[in-house]
Amino acid sequence: MAIRLGNSCENCENLMQNDTCKVHGVKVSSSYTCDSFEMKAVLKDNRNCVTCMRYESSDCANPQKAAPGMLCSHWAPQNARA
Known part of the structure; x- marks a missing residue:
């Protein structure tokens, strides 16, 4: 299992303001991550x-x-x- 720094929905550019993933259309939290993860340009x-x-x-x-x-x-x- 790989450990990735900051690789959670909280740091993904696909996270919308209402904590919904715009790629998967589901409610997420900081403990989620996926293969479509795209790191925000600025944290x-x-x-x-x-x-x-x-x-x-x-x-x-x-x-x-x-x-x-x-x-x-x-x-x-x-x-x-x-």
């Missing part, structure tokens, strides 16, 4: 205070400086999946 890189789960919480490392568009070394994604 979203929206890491900043607003997308950090610590933003405006008591465990924020820099509460006086945290602001939209900023990033620190303590950033933690809001939607982490294993």
Whole structure:
């Protein structure tokens, strides 16, 4: 079994906004992939205070400086999946 970096429907250019595959016409999630996979030309890189789960919480490392568009070394994604 091959392991492919970022090879999921979430990174495929065939994924439509309503999480439907425009090739197969079915609802998909990030755990799906197929042989018709086409990598998006640019992946979203929206890491900043607003997308950090610590933003405006008591465990924020820099509460006086945290602001939209900023990033620190303590950033933690809001939607982490294993």
